[in-house]
Amino acid sequence: MANPWVHWAVFTVIGIAFVLVMVIAAIYIERRGIAYFAARVGPNRTGPFGIFQAIADAIKVLFKEMITPAQSDKLVYWLAPAVVFAPVIMAYAVIPFQNGAVLADLNIGLLFVIAISTLSTLGVFMAGWSSGNKYSMLGAMRMVAAVVSYEIPVVLAMAGVALLAGSLSLNDIVLAQQRVPFILLQPLGFLVLFLGGCAEINRSPFDLMEADSELTAGFHTEYSGMKFAMFYLGEYGEAVLMSTIIATLFLGGWQGPVLPPWLWLLVKIVLVFFTMVWTRATLPRVRIDQLMALAWKFMFPLALINLLLSGIEVLAWPQVLPLYLIPVNLAALVILVLLWSKLYRVGGGRVEV
Amino acid sequence: MQLRTQEYVLNMGPVHPSTHGVFRMRVTLDGEVVVDLEPVFGYLHRGVEKLAEERAWGGIIPLTDRLDYVSSMSNNFAYVTAVEKLAGITVPERAEYIRVIMAELQRIAAHFVSVGSFLNDCGAYFTPFLYMYRERETIVDLFDMVCGQRLLYNYMRIGGVSQDLPDEFLPALRKTIPHLKQRFDEHDRLLKENEILIARTRGVGILPRETAISIGASGPTLRGSGVAWDIRKKDPYSIYDRFEFDIPVGEQGDSYDRYRVRMEEMRQSARIIEQAMEQIPPRGEIMADVPRVLHIPPGEVYSRIEAPTGELGFHLVSDGSIAPYRCHIRAPSLMNLTALRDMVRGWKIQDLIVIFGSIAITMGEVDR
Amino acid sequence: MLKFERYGIGIAKGMAVTLRNLFRHRVTTQYPEERLVVSRRIRGNQLIWKEDKCTGCATCAKTCPQGAIRVVTAPDEENNYTVINFEVDSGYCIACGLCVEACPYTALFLAYQYELARYRRRELVLDRDELALIEVTPSAYARPELEATLPRQDLLINRKE
Numbered sequence: 098m099a100n101p102w103v104h105w106a107v108f109t110v111i112g113i114a115f116v117l118v119m120v121i122a123a124i125y126i127e128r129r130g131i132a133y134f135a136a137r138v139g140p141n142r143t144g145p146f147g148i149f150q151a152i153a154d155a156i157k158v159l160f161k162e163m164i165t166p167a168q169s170d171k172l173v174y175w176l177a178p179a180v181v182f183a184p185v186i187m188a189y190a191v192i193p194f195q196n197g198a199v200l201a202d203l204n205i206g207l208l209f210v211i212a213i214s215t216l217s218t219l220g221v222f223m224a225g226w227s228s229g230n231k232y233s234m235l236g237a238m239r240m241v242a243a244v245v246s247y248e249i250p251v252v253l254a255m256a257g258v259a260l261l262a263g264s265l266s267l268n269d270i271v272l273a274q275q276r277v278p279f280i281l282l283q284p285l286g287f288l289v290l291f292l293g294g295c296a297e298i299n300r301s302p303f304d305l306m307e308a309d310s311e312l313t314a315g316f317h318t319e320y321s322g323m324k325f326a327m328f329y330l331g332e333y334g335e336a337v338l339m340s341t342i343i344a345t346l347f348l349g350g351w352q353g354p355v356l357p358p359w360l361w362l363l364v365k366i367v368l369v370f371f372t373m374v375w376t377r378a379t380l381p382r383v384r385i386d387q388l389m390a391l392a393w394k395f396m397f398p399l400a401l402i403n404l405l406l407s408g409i410e411v412l413a414w415p416q417v418l419p420l421y422l423i424p425v426n427l428a429a430l431v432i433l434v435l436l437w438s439k440l441y442r443v444g445g446g447r448v449e450v
Numbered sequence: 451m452q453l454r455t456q457e458y459v460l461n462m463g464p465v466h467p468s469t470h471g472v473f474r475m476r477v478t479l480d481g482e483v484v485v486d487l488e489p490v491f492g493y494l495h496r497g498v499e500k501l502a503e504e505r506a507w508g509g510i511i512p513l514t515d516r517l518d519y520v521s522s523m524s525n526n527f528a529y530v531t532a533v534e535k536l537a538g539i540t541v542p543e544r545a546e547y548i549r550v551i552m553a554e555l556q557r558i559a560a561h562f563v564s565v566g567s568f569l570n571d572c573g574a575y576f577t578p579f580l581y582m583y584r585e586r587e588t589i590v591d592l593f594d595m596v597c598g599q600r601l602l603y604n605y606m607r608i609g610g611v612s613q614d615l616p617d618e619f620l621p622a623l624r625k626t627i628p629h630l631k632q633r634f635d636e637h638d639r640l641l642k643e644n645e646i647l648i649a650r651t652r653g654v655g656i657l658p659r660e661t662a663i664s665i666g667a668s669g670p671t672l673r674g675s676g677v678a679w680d681i682r683k684k685d686p687y688s689i690y691d692r693f694e695f696d697i698p699v700g701e702q703g704d705s706y707d708r709y710r711v712r713m714e715e716m717r718q719s720a721r722i723i724e725q726a727m728e729q730i731p732p733r734g735e736i737m738a739d740v741p742r743v744l745h746i747p748p749g750e751v752y753s754r755i756e757a758p759t760g761e762l763g764f765h766l767v768s769d770g771s772i773a774p775y776r777c778h779i780r781a782p783s784l785m786n787l788t789a790l791r792d793m794v795r796g797w798k799i800q801d802l803i804v805i806f807g808s809i810a811i812t813m814g815e816v817d818r
Numbered sequence: 819m820l821k822f823e824r825y826g827i828g829i830a831k832g833m834a835v836t837l838r839n840l841f842r843h844r845v846t847t848q849y850p851e852e853r854l855v856v857s858r859r860i861r862g863n864q865l866i867w868k869e870d871k872c873t874g875c876a877t878c879a880k881t882c883p884q885g886a887i888r889v890v891t892a893p894d895e896e897n898n899y900t901v902i903n904f905e906v907d908s909g910y911c912i913a914c915g916l917c918v919e920a921c922p923y924t925a926l927f928l929a930y931q932y933e934l935a936r937y938r939r940r941e942l943v944l945d946r947d948e949l950a951l952i953e954v955t956p957s958a959y960a961r962p963e964l965e966a967t968l969p970r971q972d973l974l975i976n977r978k979e
């Protein structure tokens with residue numbers, strides 16, 4: 098690249114455009130997907146096949162009055178949506194769209210992604226605290242507890258991938274999957290990252306932070322107008338970001354036979370997001386103490402054992418073809434899941450009052 | 451040194467996405483654990499019992515439709531059997547069979563609503579709810595064919611039913627019942643062994659046997675706690691003694707048992723409908739010879755049936771005029787609701803929603 | 819032998835059911851463009867009154883549980899009852915159909931439509947002139963002679979999967 102400033106400007110524009118378009122597409126896929134799973138038709142009137150529904154919602158929300166509660170902490174209340182939405186766009190700085198086509202090819206790319214995506218939690222807590230509402234506070238506290246608990250299994254699963262690839266840079270991780278995608282080599286890591294990722298971004302079956310049949314709306318009860326729209330877009334933005342991370346780390350990023358690489362990345366993101374929509378449509382919600390028990394007693398040991406196994410494989414059999422490691426890992430997945438479900442006790446329950 | 455904490459009162463107000471109908475709960479919470487619960491109802495009180503004193507015996511039937519608005523045929527059935535007992539009217543055979551078919555179809559439809567709402571409260575984002583409403587739609591189409599309305603039927607009359615079945619009713623019913631049985635199996639595959647649902651509802655909100663009997667619970671709430679009490683078997687009314695069916699009974703009395711009792715009851719209702727379809731006389735009178743303006747000699751009666759929510763009873767007092775002197779309705783949802791506070795103490799807010807959903811009340815009945 | 823339970827098979831079965839339903843026919847009717855054929859006995863929300871058959875006996879008014887029908891009669895020269903006014907408050911009417919069943923001269927019918935609405939509440943009170951202007955098909959509720967003239971109802975059970 099001749100001029101680094103041109104490179105950065107082009108990729109900034111591409112990144113922001115990509116995020117905004119993908120968020121609109123994600124909202125469309127989710128609404129139509131959940132509707133089709135439930136034997137009904139989703140939005141199909143605004144635009145051909147209803148593709149402009151999210152834009153119509155955004156315009157409607159722009160016209161609404163922004164009500165600020167009297168008892169709220171004004172500066173924090175005003176800043177919270179920005180703190181939630183900004184990290185989502187920032188994390189796209191290190192995602193490779195093609196071989197070498199990255200805004201900044203950091204050699205600690207994975208660490209950057211993890212660090213930045215955790216910042217949104219701070220924004221959520223700011224929103225819950227500054228609203229001055231008991232429902233919001235409950236929602237925000239649940240969120241912080243859940244995110245802190247799920248960081249550890251998620252990071253360990255990502256560390257397993259980094260061990261196999263030998264580098265933390267996302268471009269190198271994608272290049273290391275040229276023969277076999279990591280989902281076959283580390284199915285346990287994929288499972289932990291998928292479930293842990295769903296928990297971090299408040300998607301079903303872990304969406305009790307904004308469970309609208311229980312707590313009205315959780316931490317964003319008191320928000321209206323464009324600020325609420327930023328929370329909404331931030332939620333879908335994080336979902337798309339998590340899908341992108343899973344696609345890059347486990348499914349092979351932009352690699353594929355016939356189509357151009359950026360199209361392969363889009364296809365994989367849509368596939369992972371569709372699986373998230375499918376789990377949302379089917380599964381009921383877990384309770385807050387069951388959520389924590391799942392993180393600490395089920396996923397954390399499994400992620401640790403996964404890391405141990407990857408370390409053993411990399412050290413003991415560096416010359417073995419990756420194809421031979423697939424059955425070993427699949428067997429480990431089956432045995433560990435069966436064993437843990439036998440030993441795992443949910444706990445919690447009735448408290449004496 | 452122990453940290454000093456404080457309990458706070460959360461008002462889950464009358465307008466809330468998950469309380470079925472207008473029901474208010476003032477919940478005292480310690481963190482997330484429910485310490486105390488005060489139910490406040492009466493937001494849907496319409497004075498049905500007083501209005502019944504001003505309408506003729508036959509004109510009260512539209513009022514009874516609107517009690518438990520989800521299961522309108524059962525309410526009609528309870529009222530007309532009470533009046534027939536008081537006035538000594540015998541109902542013709544074909545009308546009895548039609549009434550039983552309607553009551554059992556209504557039981558299936560009402561259980562679809564209860565279980566769908568319960569699963570919606572557990573968090574499955576509308577999908578099982580909409581599947582159950584889709585199956586309920588096939589039943590509601592049948593009701594529409596017979597009496598012209600989809601929710602509030604006003605179909606049963608004192609002495610029989612108001613209109614005969616049209617010709618295409620029985621063929622459509624013969625197609626609907628196997629379809630429904632297939633869909634019951636599919637719903638069981640969807641959520642019966644789901645680990646998350648079991649973790650959420652197994653052992654949650656246990657209603658012990660003795661408490662259930664002493665508060666006067668009835669219906670699936672009582673049968674979930676292990677008491678095999680069903681008025682269709684213990685105190686048979688109409689022609690229920692001619693049919694063979696089982697009564698599903700739970701073991702512990704938790705929310706999962708109440709959910710399973712409802713799902714199994716739907717299967718038993720389908721069984722009763724199949725037998726009734728075989729036995730119904732192909733032609734016959736559908737209404738007994740009852741004068742248009744009915745005068746009933748003075749007396750009183752208490753008559754009860756097994757409605758989908760429990761034991762629905764009517765206490766009617768007549769003084770010889772064209773309207774009842776007093777009409778009191780024993781609402782099953784209200785009796786089942788009195789156990790809510792003891793069932794919920796010690797559980798968390800999310801469990802409160804699940805337990806409340808598993809009792810499955812309809813506010814129209816609670817407030818009348 | 820160790821018995822394994824709750825290792826995720828319930829979740830997998832549930833997701834298979836949802837996937838199967840993804841490919842099934844949708845139940846939604848796109849309302850203004852497609853309308854379903856309603857039941858022949860539908861209790862539509864308007865009353866149809868045949869003036870030539872009505873004798874002013876007011877059985878309908880006595881039977882109505884809401885008191886929504888008002889009949890005003892007066893004797894004419896030959897001492898017969900003539901109906902001066904016959905008024906129905908459609909807003910108060912609950913479409914229960916008891917009046918239609920009670921009329922001994924089959925002068926009342928319920929409408930075969932459900933799409934009748936007005937902008938003002940007082941326009942819902944229909945007196946004899948407005949009732950004469952209504953041109954709606956009567957439904958077959960409590961009028962078995964009309965059943966053969968109306969089309970068959972659309973049933974969900976008959977729709978293809």
